[in-house]
Amino acid sequence: MSESKEVEMVLPISYPSPGAMGKTGIWRVFKPVIDLSKCIKCWQCWLYCPEDTVVMEGDHPKIDYEYCKGCGVCKEVCRAGAISMIREGG
Numbered sequence: 001m002s003e004s005k006e007v008e009m010v011l012p013i014s015y016p017s018p019g020a021m022g023k024t025g026i027w028r029v030f031k032p033v034i035d036l037s038k039c040i041k042c043w044q045c046w047l048y049c050p051e052d053t054v055v056m057e058g059d060h061p062k063i064d065y066e067y068c069k070g071c072g073v074c075k076e077v078c079r080a081g082a083i084s085m086i087r088e089g090g
Ligand code: SF4
Pocket: 032, 048, 049, 050, 051, 052, 053, 054, 063, 067, 068, 069, 070, 071, 072, 073, 074, 075
């Protein structure tokens, strides 16, 4: 006979926050820029961003530049070619 047990689930979700060196957006050399006219709202950028800095704003993605490190993962996974990496200050 099987016995049912309640199991507490803990999800390892983290959110962007200042580290020892401050806000991580200052590390960035290249900045991702989304062209919303090309965006098909597939949310792959949101899903794969390792820093959780792609956020949903209404029905479209937006990048939190205070914490985005400019790794370019969002550009690589965007099948619509909606994300460009632009050199900071360029
Ligand atoms: S460049 Fe990297 S950190 Fe910045 S939004 Fe894209 S995936 Fe996230």
